[in-house]
Amino acid sequence: MTTAAETEAPRAARPRADALRNRERIVTAAREVFVESGNDVPLDEIARRAGVGNATLYRHFPDRAGLVHEVVVSVIARTCEQAERAAAEEADSFDAVRRFVHAAADERIGALCMMLSGDFDKDHPDLTAGRERLDAAVLDLVERAQSAGRMRSDVTVLDLLLALSQLTRPLPGIQCLNADRFVHRHLQLLLDGFEAPARSELPGEAATLEALRPTP
Amino acid sequence: MTTAAETEAPRAARPRADALRNRERIVTAAREVFVESGNDVPLDEIARRAGVGNATLYRHFPDRAGLVHEVVVSVIARTCEQAERAAAEEADSFDAVRRFVHAAADERIGALCMMLSGDFDKDHPDLTAGRERLDAAVLDLVERAQSAGRMRSDVTVLDLLLALSQLTRPLPGIQCLNADRFVHRHLQLLLDGFEAPARSELPGEAATLEALRPTP
Amino acid sequence: MTTAAETEAPRAARPRADALRNRERIVTAAREVFVESGNDVPLDEIARRAGVGNATLYRHFPDRAGLVHEVVVSVIARTCEQAERAAAEEADSFDAVRRFVHAAADERIGALCMMLSGDFDKDHPDLTAGRERLDAAVLDLVERAQSAGRMRSDVTVLDLLLALSQLTRPLPGIQCLNADRFVHRHLQLLLDGFEAPARSELPGEAATLEALRPTP
Amino acid sequence: MTTAAETEAPRAARPRADALRNRERIVTAAREVFVESGNDVPLDEIARRAGVGNATLYRHFPDRAGLVHEVVVSVIARTCEQAERAAAEEADSFDAVRRFVHAAADERIGALCMMLSGDFDKDHPDLTAGRERLDAAVLDLVERAQSAGRMRSDVTVLDLLLALSQLTRPLPGIQCLNADRFVHRHLQLLLDGFEAPARSELPGEAATLEALRPTP
DNA sequence: TATGAATGAGATTTCATTCAT
DNA sequence: CATGAATGAAATCTCATTCAT
Numbered sequence: 037m038t039t040a041a042e043t044e045a046p047r048a049a050r051p052r053a054d055a056l057r058n059r060e061r062i063v064t065a066a067r068e069v070f071v072e073s074g075n076d077v078p079l080d081e082i083a084r085r086a087g088v089g090n091a092t093l094y095r096h097f098p099d100r101a102g103l104v105h106e107v108v109v110s111v112i113a114r115t116c117e118q119a120e121r122a123a124a125e126e127a128d129s130f131d132a133v134r135r136f137v138h139a140a141a142d143e144r145i146g147a148l149c150m151m152l153s154g155d156f157d158k159d160h161p162d163l164t165a166g167r168e169r170l171d172a173a174v175l176d177l178v179e180r181a182q183s184a185g186r187m188r189s190d191v192t193v194l195d196l197l198l199a200l201s202q203l204t205r206p207l208p209g210i211q212c213l214n215a216d217r218f219v220h221r222h223l224q225l226l227l228d229g230f231e232a233p234a235r236s237e238l239p240g241e242a243a244t245l246e247a248l249r250p251t252p
Numbered sequence: 253m254t255t256a257a258e259t260e261a262p263r264a265a266r267p268r269a270d271a272l273r274n275r276e277r278i279v280t281a282a283r284e285v286f287v288e289s290g291n292d293v294p295l296d297e298i299a300r301r302a303g304v305g306n307a308t309l310y311r312h313f314p315d316r317a318g319l320v321h322e323v324v325v326s327v328i329a330r331t332c333e334q335a336e337r338a339a340a341e342e343a344d345s346f347d348a349v350r351r352f353v354h355a356a357a358d359e360r361i362g363a364l365c366m367m368l369s370g371d372f373d374k375d376h377p378d379l380t381a382g383r384e385r386l387d388a389a390v391l392d393l394v395e396r397a398q399s400a401g402r403m404r405s406d407v408t409v410l411d412l413l414l415a416l417s418q419l420t421r422p423l424p425g426i427q428c429l430n431a432d433r434f435v436h437r438h439l440q441l442l443l444d445g446f447e448a449p450a451r452s453e454l455p456g457e458a459a460t461l462e463a464l465r466p467t468p
Numbered sequence: 469m470t471t472a473a474e475t476e477a478p479r480a481a482r483p484r485a486d487a488l489r490n491r492e493r494i495v496t497a498a499r500e501v502f503v504e505s506g507n508d509v510p511l512d513e514i515a516r517r518a519g520v521g522n523a524t525l526y527r528h529f530p531d532r533a534g535l536v537h538e539v540v541v542s543v544i545a546r547t548c549e550q551a552e553r554a555a556a557e558e559a560d561s562f563d564a565v566r567r568f569v570h571a572a573a574d575e576r577i578g579a580l581c582m583m584l585s586g587d588f589d590k591d592h593p594d595l596t597a598g599r600e601r602l603d604a605a606v607l608d609l610v611e612r613a614q615s616a617g618r619m620r621s622d623v624t625v626l627d628l629l630l631a632l633s634q635l636t637r638p639l640p641g642i643q644c645l646n647a648d649r650f651v652h653r654h655l656q657l658l659l660d661g662f663e664a665p666a667r668s669e670l671p672g673e674a675a676t677l678e679a680l681r682p683t684p
Numbered sequence: 685m686t687t688a689a690e691t692e693a694p695r696a697a698r699p700r701a702d703a704l705r706n707r708e709r710i711v712t713a714a715r716e717v718f719v720e721s722g723n724d725v726p727l728d729e730i731a732r733r734a735g736v737g738n739a740t741l742y743r744h745f746p747d748r749a750g751l752v753h754e755v756v757v758s759v760i761a762r763t764c765e766q767a768e769r770a771a772a773e774e775a776d777s778f779d780a781v782r783r784f785v786h787a788a789a790d791e792r793i794g795a796l797c798m799m800l801s802g803d804f805d806k807d808h809p810d811l812t813a814g815r816e817r818l819d820a821a822v823l824d825l826v827e828r829a830q831s832a833g834r835m836r837s838d839v840t841v842l843d844l845l846l847a848l849s850q851l852t853r854p855l856p857g858i859q860c861l862n863a864d865r866f867v868h869r870h871l872q873l874l875l876d877g878f879e880a881p882a883r884s885e886l887p888g889e890a891a892t893l894e895a896l897r898p899t900p
Numbered sequence: 901t902a903t904g905a906a907t908g909a910g911a912t913t914t915c916a917t918t919c920a921t
Numbered sequence: 922c923a924t925g926a927a928t929g930a931a932a933t934c935t936c937a938t939t940c941a942t
Binding site: 055089092095 | 901903905
């Protein structure tokens with residue numbers, strides 16, 4: 037006879053409650069620290085901020101790349117959720133885009149840029165899956181707005197995600213209270229550019245995420 | 253009997269030709285490498301790329317901060333030059349803004365973001381002077397375009413410079429041939445936002461560079 | 469249910485036994501190596517002699533100055549102990565001085581000279597406290613001997629400590645078995661000078677440790 | 685037909701006047717800097733203090749050891765001169781010892797200790813010759829004083845030279861105006877110990893310079 | 901399991917020595 | 922000859938990762 041908990045996770049030994057809490061705290065601390073201080077903070081700093089010993093971090097993640105991987109995946113997932121919620125809850129199709137953009141900024145999607153620079157496995161299935169899900173969710177937002185004539189038809193999903201990520205990328209040395217306000221200002225300006233009817237014809241080439249792969 | 257050269261500058265020996273060439277090569281290599289691989293490349297890598305020994309680098313720049321300082325100052329100066337040239341040579345006031353924005357991207361103004369994160373003296377007179385000159389030159393561009401009704405009046409110099417820097421910031425891991433093309437696309441989108449008559453009222457607060465100072 | 473030990477000190481984990489042992493071994497090795505080879509030995513050499521990796525040394529002492537600080541403090545403390553023991557255990561007051569002088573030599577008090585030349589914080593509270601305690605202990609020895617008419621009244625504590633330190637200062641290049649014997653010979657000669665009734669009047673100025681502070 | 689100058693130094697090309705002056709300035713600067721800042725100052729610092737380029741230093745001395753060698757030899761020679769002059773000019777035999785001791789201190793004989801630690805050839809003929817001449821000169825002083833019953837008979841030349849060197853050794857970190865006064869105070873105390881009739885029998889073993897040779 | 905400690909590999913910086921002007 | 926510049930080797934210090942309690 038087995039308990040309900042054992043039934044839900046039958047393949048691995050049931051993780052202890054404090055272990056799960058530690059794991060969560062480490063990922064959260066890492067996200068914050070990466071945003072604040074950049075990608076090259078010592079892992080000891082992250083462990084300290086999470087309130088755990090450094091070896092505990094290694095129990096949960098095999099190496100630095102593993103931790104970065106987890107943070108990236110979690111940021112993508114949270115951003116994805118925002119995209120889906122915006123699509124579901126906003127009546128106007130361009131308002132949905134707007135809401136997503138600002139929400140993604142608050143989820144620190146910009147930190148992804150920084151972390152892509154680290155040497156971790158960018159072809160890991162988790163990442164591919166996450167990107168695909170995010171692409172799909174954003175594509176939904178974009179297509180709806182474009183079909184409704186609310187967004188320029190030459191703007192691609194990749195344009196949106198790239199520009200968004202870059203504009204919200206943290207400036208590790210610069211911590212001041214109204215930095216966020218600037219970011220949202222700039223996003224609004226960008227969105228105004230997206231909304232405007234096309235004046236100058238952009239090179240409307242088909243843009244995909246693959247286009248950004250490093251050339252080997 | 254002495255030659256004219258000896259008579260004219262007897263006390264301060266002119267710097268040697270090869271030393272000047274080396275200094276130039278180091279700064280150039282550093283600019284390239286910082287853009288390619290981020291702010292935390294080993295100095296040995298820069299020295300190697302410049303074709304000099306690592307100690308030569310230290311003869312010219314007292315430490316890493318000194319080198320970053322030099323690169324930052326040089327990028328600012330080159331960008332400034334582009335602003336002044338655009339103002340002088342373009343007939344249309346918004347075309348001047350456009351030309352400056354794309355030229356600044358090519359001068360790697362985005363690398364400034366990355367380098368501002370490094371720990372070097374951000375209050376050095378050289379930097380202050382450079383920023384002031386750049387601010388003035390860009391203010392000239394912006395005010396002309398706004399007076400002519402070609403640019404939204406709620407866009408500030410700081411908006412322009414910050415968004416421009418962020419959008420052109422290098423993605424150290426990602427080197428591919430058409431990354432630049434994406435950047436210029438996004439700049440065009442942003443400029444379209446700048447050009448459009450104001451639709452949503454932006455919070456028109458007076459924005460200055462001081463606003464980005466870290467809070468002490 | 470918790471054990472008594474866990475109950476008594478629950479908040480500050482006691483330092484690990486092996487860490488304490490390592491710390492002790494590093495300080496001991498440093499004291500030896502500084503005496504043997506001078507103040508500018510590589511820290512790697514000290515770590516090797518202590519049988520630990522170099523980074524272990526840096527875990528215990530933040531930098532070279534930190535290690536030198538610790539060695540200086542420990543030598544002062546050990547010397548101090550010798551002074552107090554000599555005062556307590558010797559019947560004759562000048563014998564106590566003699567015993568202290570030779571014991572201080574064996575504690576390598578001379579190494580202090582060498583280490584004072586290194587660039588570490590000479591105004592650290594630990595050092596100030598140590599010096600004061602040592603001064604007090606030696607002053608006790610000196611005053612007793614002088615009150616008993618066993619020591620020249622114009623010899624000050626600072627004279628004793630300085631001359632003692634200089635005469636016992638290690639000669640880093642010179643390691644031979646009877647170097648110590650020479651040192652003790654010279655100390656005896658000096659003590660004979662101290663014991664003799666004053667013949668030539670020395671400039672009896674009040675001498676304090678402050679007199680040796682570098683002029684700013 | 686040759687000039688007188690060429691006749692006097694026929695084997696090597698006659699050194700130019702400015703070269704000689706430079707050589708002298710380098711040795712003087714080195715002596716000062718070694719006393720002030722210890723044995724491990726950069727050669728560039730010495731060159732700067734001498735007002736010459738670093739390469740000029742290397743033109744005169746093949747390497748750092750060569751420079752140290754020259755300084756050591758020169759200090760020994762100057763000290764030797766003081767010994768001979770004291771012997772010649774002082775009426776009282778112990779006054780001659782006293783005068784020599786204080787003069788040697790002023791010639792920075794203590795710096796020899798520091799430099800013996802550097803890795804230079806301690807068996808070079810120049811050094812051996814210098815030491816022998818110095819030993820002879822000081823032996824003359826000592827024997828006269830002992831024959832006249834003015835100095836304890838158990839004090840050897842080596843005792844005198846070693847104690848003198850140690851007591852006058854510079855403390856590189858400590859530069860203050862009356863440091864010299866302390867040194868001379870201590871020398872006086874030591875001399876008083878030398879002058880006193882022997883009270884405690886010292887271990888009168890024959891002491892020679894050879895006794896200090898490092899054990900191989 | 902969680903932790904503080906230990907470690908070697910690598911980055912920054914210095915300096916004795918050589919080179920080119 | 923004299924010099925500023927260049928250089929590699931070595932020293933200091935950091936950090937991702939492993940070990941032992």
